[in-house]
Amino acid sequence: MIRDALLVAGKDLRLEVRSRVALNQVVPFALLVLVLFAFALDPDRGLLEKATPGLYWVAVLFSGMLALQRSFAVEAADGNRDALRLSGLDPAGIFLGKFLAVAVQLLVLEVLLLVGVAVLYTTHLSGWSLLVTTVLVATAGIAATGTLYGVVAAGLRVRETLLPLLLLPVLAPVLIGSTRAFEAALAGTPSEGWPWVGLMGVFAVLYVVAGVLGFGPLMEEE
Amino acid sequence: MTTQIARGNRGRPTGSDADAPTSTGSTTTRVLGVLTLLGFAGLLLLALVLTPADANQGNAVRIMYVHVPSATIAYIGCFLTTLGSALYLWKRSQWWELVGYAGAEIAALFTAVTLVTGMLWGRPTWGVYWVWDARLTSTAMLLLLLLGYLAVRRLPADYPVRAKRASILGLLLVPNVIIVRQSVDWWRTLHQKATIGFDTKLDGLMLFTLFTGFVVIGLFFVWLLIHRFRVAWLEEQVADQGLDAAIAERRAEGTGAGSGPVVPSNLAAGEAAP
Numbered sequence: 001m002i003r004d005a006l007l008v009a010g011k012d013l014r015l016e017v018r019s020r021v022a023l024n025q026v027v028p029f030a031l032l033v034l035v036l037f038a039f040a041l042d043p044d045r046g047l048l049e050k051a052t053p054g055l056y057w058v059a060v061l062f063s064g065m066l067a068l069q070r071s072f073a074v075e076a077a078d079g080n081r082d083a084l085r086l087s088g089l090d091p092a093g094i095f096l097g098k099f100l101a102v103a104v105q106l107l108v109l110e111v112l113l114l115v116g117v118a119v120l121y122t123t124h125l126s127g128w129s130l131l132v133t134t135v136l137v138a139t140a141g142i143a144a145t146g147t148l149y150g151v152v153a154a155g156l157r158v159r160e161t162l163l164p165l166l167l168l169p170v171l172a173p174v175l176i177g178s179t180r181a182f183e184a185a186l187a188g189t190p191s192e193g194w195p196w197v198g199l200m201g202v203f204a205v206l207y208v209v210a211g212v213l214g215f216g217p218l219m220e221e222e
Numbered sequence: 223m224t225t226q227i228a229r230g231n232r233g234r235p236t237g238s239d240a241d242a243p244t245s246t247g248s249t250t251t252r253v254l255g256v257l258t259l260l261g262f263a264g265l266l267l268l269a270l271v272l273t274p275a276d277a278n279q280g281n282a283v284r285i286m287y288v289h290v291p292s293a294t295i296a297y298i299g300c301f302l303t304t305l306g307s308a309l310y311l312w313k314r315s316q317w318w319e320l321v322g323y324a325g326a327e328i329a330a331l332f333t334a335v336t337l338v339t340g341m342l343w344g345r346p347t348w349g350v351y352w353v354w355d356a357r358l359t360s361t362a363m364l365l366l367l368l369l370g371y372l373a374v375r376r377l378p379a380d381y382p383v384r385a386k387r388a389s390i391l392g393l394l395l396v397p398n399v400i401i402v403r404q405s406v407d408w409w410r411t412l413h414q415k416a417t418i419g420f421d422t423k424l425d426g427l428m429l430f431t432l433f434t435g436f437v438v439i440g441l442f443f444v445w446l447l448i449h450r451f452r453v454a455w456l457e458e459q460v461a462d463q464g465l466d467a468a469i470a471e472r473r474a475e476g477t478g479a480g481s482g483p484v485v486p487s488n489l490a491a492g493e494a495a496p
Contacts, residue, residue: 196408
């Protein structure tokens with residue numbers, strides 16, 4: 001299972017490195033979202049800095065949505081779905097592989113966005129242990145739900161409009177939790193943030209388990 | 223065939239039905255429907271005329287007799303969806319899948335009713351339609367989750383594809399509701415204490431009216447559930463039958479027999495004809 005997961009993750013990441021779609025389209029989009037927030041909320045009023053945690057995670061969700069769509073779009077062409085099914089790879093391994101590849105892309109995106117808010121919103125980043133843990137746990141949650149719901153929407157003509165509708169309500173706890181944890185970290189009161197990390201941890205574990213168990217039946221349909 | 227559906231056709235309903243029912247009504251549902259209507263009349267009388275206005279909330283309290291039962295029924299509908307989805311994934315029971323689908327439709331309806339009545343109650347009581355209270359927020363998220371399930375269940379795809387994908391969402395519905403509820407609760411209570419709720423003391427008649435509300439809306443729920451289940455079942459039958467008819471026509475073309483519309487039950491006879 002782990003070997004299959006690494007194979008699939010390696011394939012997806014190699015695909016992204018070579019095609020540069022994530023680099024050329026998703027990353028600029030993420031930065032664009034940051035700039036749009038600055039247009040929407042006057043940068044002179046200090047709102048941007050105050051709202052940094054919320055804006056940051058909304059930007060992560062929106063640009064992450066693009067990365068997820070992309071992760072399943074590459075499987076849609078040329079009957080790749082059938083090819084994956086016929087490849088003899090463990091479905092749980094395929095899930096974990098897609099999950100890992102998405103998580104790595106999200107992490108890169110999140111690091112860049114963190115630099116973005118630090119520079120553009122002049123937010124002073126602090127509470128690093130909480131910040132880093134939050135990023136890791138939230139990424140696991142987003143990638144696991146995204147991969148599971150992504151395959152639910154995959155292969156359908158309506159997938160572009162369907163995935164956000166399915167995914168964003170489910171990710172509400174992650175958005176709330178990561179935002180509160182970031183606020184706590186930036187405010188210098190990390191003890192308020194850790195319960196949220198716990199909640200997101202439970203969420204991530206739930207969805208990784210659901211994905212490992214549910215991916216097989218979802219792949220097998222005719 | 224009508225009586226067969228009325229008893230709940232366990233397992234996968236298949237086969238042709240030349241005498242397919244033309245309505246989803248049966249004696250049971252008619253009795254239920256009449257009882258529901260009478261119940262609503264009684265509830266209106268109790269809620270609008272016989273019970274007193276509340277000391278604090280005034281007449282707005284009367285919305286509660288619909289609002290609270292609707293919220294409860296919405297939760298029951300969600301539970302049915304998760305149960306039906308689980309049993310479909312586990313036992314491949316189409317009967318349960320359709321129960322889950324019907325449950326989700328009705329849960330979405332009652333969640334919307336809960337939100338609308340809650341907002342109508344909130345306007346005179348709090349002065350605003352909406353506050354970011356934990357209960358309101360998580361109910362709104364519940365409605366969105368249900369709409370997501372229904373969107374997948376109604377996809378223009380083959381039944382097994384739709385049913386399986388929707389069932390995965392249905393299976394996760396109740397866990398999602400719990401975890402969203404939990405996070406929103408924390409979200410609103412870590413920073414400010416929840417200040418809103420029904421802290422009204424109910425006197426005897428008001429309590430009885432609320433109880434009547436539960437019974438009437440419960441009856442309405444069962445009536446709707448049976449009808450929506452039958453509609454969903456018939457929809458799948460029509461889809462199956464259309465496919466069977468198309469296959470039969472192709473076969474008839476192949477053997478050169480049968481010129482008129484071919485009924486699936488005549489399939490064997492059509493093939494045997496010279």
